Amino acid sequence: MGKLYLAYTGMGNELQILSSANGTDWSDQVQAPGMASTGPALGSRDNVLHCVFSFLGIVCYTYSLNSAATSWTQFTPVPNALSALTPAFATTPGVLHLAYRHAADGWVYSTVNTSSGWGQTIATHQRTPAAPALAASGNTLHCATRGDDNKIYISSATIDAGRADPNLGWSGPALVAASPRTYSAPALADNQSCLVYRAAEL
Incomplete structure (x- = not known):
């Protein structure tokens, strides 16, 4: 059984990490640098x-x-990534996929981290007032966002691990079929791409 890892920002803006082998018994918290x-x-x-x-x-x-x-590197900036909101992470074999809302224009951008470092920045064609959500399913990466109209949109990109940058072009955002509305950032997960959101109206 693998470990669970939990990270959170403390009351003093410190970054804290805990781990657990069973989800019940947790290690002492470790403060990461920065x-x-x-x-x-x-x-x-x-x-x-x-x-x-x-x-x-x-x-x-x-x-x-x-x-x-329990031991962490000093934190470093992700190249060209400016955001005041929580970024999103997804994982495929050998690749970390990052999405974030750019602070200057509100558009969502993605990049990847491999053993060679960070890749180029790619626009997802989505604009949002909230943080994006990211999930990988097979060889497809999905990004869900709250639109400026408070509806939820999703884009997808094919993952090609044989290229220097595994994220190929993103599709144009499509409205989620149920056309839900929300005032918050959605959450996205695989098996097979589950979407959770806070409803704007009951």
């Missing part, structure tokens, strides 16, 4: 735990130096 202005997102690549978060409008990341997640 400060966060938003909540964090976690992802694992090549058995290494990575963490992204925003600090003063800059998307930053750090990764663990051991399997217990």
Whole structure:
């Protein structure tokens, strides 16, 4: 059974990490280097735990130096990634996929992290007042957002691990079939792409 890892931003903007083997008994919290202005997102690549978060409008990341997640690198900025909201992470074999709402224009952009570092930044063709949600299903990456009209939209991109940047072009955003409305950021998960959102009206 694999470990569970939990990350959160503390009351003093410190980044805290915990782990559990069963979801009931948790380790002591470990403070990772740096400060966060938003909540964090976690992802694992090549058995290494990575963490992204925003600090003063800059998307930053750090990764663990051991399997217990008790030692972390100094955090560094993700190239060209500016956001005041929590970024989103998704994982495919050997690749971390990152999506974030750009602070300047409100559009959502994506990039990837591989053993070679960070890839190019790609626009997802989605604009949002909230944080994006990201999930991988097979060889497709999905990004869900709350639109300026408070409806929920989703875009997808094919994942091609044989290319230098595994995210190919994103499709234009499509309205989720039920046309739900929300005042918050949605959440997205695989098996097979489950969407959760806070309803704007009952």
